[in-house]
Amino acid sequence: MSVPFLDVQDLEQRFHSPAGTVHAVNGVSFTIRPGEAVGLVGESGSGKSTVAKCLVRLQEPSGGKILLHGKDVTHIGDGEFRSLRNTIQMVFQDPTMSLNPRLSVLQTLAEPLNVHRIVERNQVKDRVIHLMDQVNLDRGLINRRPHELSGGQKQRVGIARAIATEPVFVIFDEPTSSLDMSIRIQIITLIRRLQAELGMAYLFISHDLSTVRYLCSRVLVMYLGQVVEEGPVEEIFNNPKHPYTQALLSAVPIPDPGMRATRKRIVLPGETPHLHTPIIGCPLADRCAFVEPSHRTGRIPMIEIGPGGHRVACLLYENGANPSIAPLPFHRAEPSAAGGQP
Amino acid sequence: MIQSTTATAPRARIESLSIAFPNEAGDRLIPVVRDVSFTVNRNEIIGLVGESGSGKTQTSLAILGLTRPPGRVTGGHIYVGDDDVVGMNEAGLRKIRGRKAAMIFQSPRTSLNPLMKIGDQIARVYMRHRGMDKATAARESLAMLRKVGIAGPERVAGSYPHQLSGGMAQRVMIGMMVACGPELLIADEPTTGLDVTIQAQIFELITEVQAETYMSVLLITHDLGVVAETCHRVAVMQKGRMVEIGPVGEIFNRPVHPYTRRLLGAMLRPDRPPGDIVPGESPSDTNSFTVGDRSLAAVSVDAWKELAVSVPEMVEFAPGHAVLAHPIRPAGSKVIA
Numbered sequence: 001m002s003v004p005f006l007d008v009q010d011l012e013q014r015f016h017s018p019a020g021t022v023h024a025v026n027g028v029s030f031t032i033r034p035g036e037a038v039g040l041v042g043e044s045g046s047g048k049s050t051v052a053k054c055l056v057r058l059q060e061p062s063g064g065k066i067l068l069h070g071k072d073v074t075h076i077g078d079g080e081f082r083s084l085r086n087t088i089q090m091v092f093q094d095p096t097m098s099l100n101p102r103l104s105v106l107q108t109l110a111e112p113l114n115v116h117r118i119v120e121r122n123q124v125k126d127r128v129i130h131l132m133d134q135v136n137l138d139r140g141l142i143n144r145r146p147h148e149l150s151g152g153q154k155q156r157v158g159i160a161r162a163i164a165t166e167p168v169f170v171i172f173d174e175p176t177s178s179l180d181m182s183i184r185i186q187i188i189t190l191i192r193r194l195q196a197e198l199g200m201a202y203l204f205i206s207h208d209l210s211t212v213r214y215l216c217s218r219v220l221v222m223y224l225g226q227v228v229e230e231g232p233v234e235e236i237f238n239n240p241k242h243p244y245t246q247a248l249l250s251a252v253p254i255p256d257p258g259m260r261a262t263r264k265r266i267v268l269p270g271e272t273p274h275l276h277t278p279i280i281g282c283p284l285a286d287r288c289a290f291v292e293p294s295h296r297t298g299r300i301p302m303i304e305i306g307p308g309g310h311r312v313a314c315l316l317y318e319n320g321a322n323p324s325i326a327p328l329p330f331h332r333a334e335p336s337a338a339g340g341q342p
Numbered sequence: 343m344i345q346s347t348t349a350t351a352p353r354a355r356i357e358s359l360s361i362a363f364p365n366e367a368g369d370r371l372i373p374v375v376r377d378v379s380f381t382v383n384r385n386e387i388i389g390l391v392g393e394s395g396s397g398k399t400q401t402s403l404a405i406l407g408l409t410r411p412p413g414r415v416t417g418g419h420i421y422v423g424d425d426d427v428v429g430m431n432e433a434g435l436r437k438i439r440g441r442k443a444a445m446i447f448q449s450p451r452t453s454l455n456p457l458m459k460i461g462d463q464i465a466r467v468y469m470r471h472r473g474m475d476k477a478t479a480a481r482e483s484l485a486m487l488r489k490v491g492i493a494g495p496e497r498v499a500g501s502y503p504h505q506l507s508g509g510m511a512q513r514v515m516i517g518m519m520v521a522c523g524p525e526l527l528i529a530d531e532p533t534t535g536l537d538v539t540i541q542a543q544i545f546e547l548i549t550e551v552q553a554e555t556y557m558s559v560l561l562i563t564h565d566l567g568v569v570a571e572t573c574h575r576v577a578v579m580q581k582g583r584m585v586e587i588g589p590v591g592e593i594f595n596r597p598v599h600p601y602t603r604r605l606l607g608a609m610l611r612p613d614r615p616p617g618d619i620v621p622g623e624s625p626s627d628t629n630s631f632t633v634g635d636r637s638l639a640a641v642s643v644d645a646w647k648e649l650a651v652s653v654p655e656m657v658e659f660a661p662g663h664a665v666l667a668h669p670i671r672p673a674g675s676k677v678i679a
Binding site: 188213234247251259 | 393493507510541543545546565566568569570571590591594604605610612613614
């Protein structure tokens with residue numbers, strides 16, 4: 001097994017606002033190995049986008065460490081960080097906002113090639129065309145500007161720009177959430193193909209669990225600024241342990257009317273609280289059916305619970321306990337079952 | 343399969359509805375809904391699915407006479423109960439809205455009055471639509487908030503819309519619309535922007551209220567998972583046309599129209615490992631089939647220009663399951679499939 005190139009240790013991010021300090025990220029730790037496809041899921045307020053912004057230095061974290069190839073890059077200057085751009089790239093949620101409206105596709109894609117001297121000047125256009133081919137973008141669009149492109153085409157440009165510097169690591173921040181469903185699946189299959197072809201690692205941030213199951217081999221589940229569960233994607237989906245993960249998975253609608261009658265849904269009472277107070281103990285304590293007084297103190301450790309590094313931040317699993325606390329939200333998939341028969 | 347009571351008249355009957363907007367120059371009308379017909383039966387939740395630009399929202403707005411000028415209904419009828427909404431004046435529409443048909447929108451906060459406390463807004467609905475006095479209306483408002491699952495209804499009744507979370511605001515909105523006692527509730531992507539756990543709660547609430555009140559719900563959504571879990575029937579729209587309609591089980595298990603097949607083929611399932619999912623590699627633009635002795639072809643709207651030579655019609659493929667299809671002409675003439 002290869003050595004992680006990205007090692008995030010105890011990351012913290014606080015924002016100060018008139019209403020008080022917001023504890024957006026509270027002690028998040030994870031690693032990513034070369035070529036690994038990791039999903040980061042959670043609902044609004046979970047801190048998943050803040051983690052991404054800290055990784056690409058759109059924000060400076062207030063605590064913790066980010067190690068890249070063993071080097072501490074948490075607080076390095078912008079200039080020094082720029083030299084890492086061919087290591088880390090990011091694809092944003094809204095392709096309209098992240099593309100310069102005045103630049104054509106050619107100009108947009110040529111820029112990183114020139115800045116990072118990826119190819120000789122006279123080969124830039126050839127490389128741009130190659131990039132367009134890689135993301136299935138019609139070559140005829142090379143001189144178009146963003147407003148002359150569809151949403152799906154713009155996101156293809158965003159992805160081509162990200163892979164232009166041949167990064168070892170790409171962060172996708174909800175890249176398909178603004179797209180229509182048939183376009184969405186095209187972008188998702190594109191990302192999967194590129195990963196297979198280029199071997200890059202990525203962190204795929206999404207609230208769409210079906211997409212994460214499709215695109216990722218490992219998944220981190222965040223709630224209120226903390227990672228509450230992580231592990232191999234199939235292990236998490238088939239065998240979720242944290243009460244929050246169980247509730248989250250059970251809430252995802254299954255596009256199969258045959259499952260309607262037998263579907264079990266776990267409802268967490270209340271809503272995600274605001275982050276104005278520091279969280280002591282389990283972040284889910286107020287909404288959890290299994291909470292005990294001891295869960296409301298200290299920091300909940302990650303406990304090894306299953307194969308492949310399946311870990312959960314829940315004291316129910318302390319000292320090797322493995323209680324069956326909730327019905328399986330999904331039925332185990334029968335490989336050949338095609339659709340549900342009513 | 344849940345059967346609607348077809349013996350009684352439908353709650354809404356949309357007949358050959360067409361809606362158009364003028365282009366920028368104002369010299370031409372661009373159709374956004376074309377010749378759409380369907381009914382909303384009593385006591386059913388019917389889904390209207392399609393992508394942006396499919397006309398699903400325009401269709402639903404027209405039911406309440408809310409087509410925004412310069413857009414206008416260019417043809418057809420919309421019967422809500424016995425009354426045709428098309429061409430109806432504001433006074434007539436006011437009688438329809440609220441009591442017969444009510445609508446909840448994507449962003450509940452923009453539909454609530456920002457300057458009025460939640461309790462007062464709901465009470466006003468009771469006073470206007472149910473003729474209650476102030477004290478009774480206030481009491482009923484609290485009961486309604488409790489019914490839509492709001493903990494601490496007194497506190498929420500005294501709050502302003504900006505003090506509510508998105509999920510709470512949508513609950514309030516649903517409560518307010520249900521307070522009108524509508525026969526038909528139109529819900530346009532009511533969970534957009536809400537988290538998946540909150541979304542599940544909102545649809546559970548809509549389903550519960552529907553079952554309790556026997557109202558009909560027209561649910562506009564792009565999420566086929568939501569349709570599969572919530573709706574009895576579903577209608578699929580593409581580029582302003584309805585291309586397929588039927589019971590949810592029928593449409594998911596036996597989709598006929600190429601566009602429906604494409605949508606269903608593009609679905610990822612949360613409950614299946616990826617190896618089991620083969621996302622649709624854009625299936626064919628046409629699908630030929632026979633009904634009785636007729637040979638027909640369902641053609642994706644995108645492919646009409648090249649392929650289609652005749653006017654398509656909704657053809658009943660199975661009981662209650664209809665698909666927009668072109669007749670295939672006998673051998674020798676131009677074949678479209």
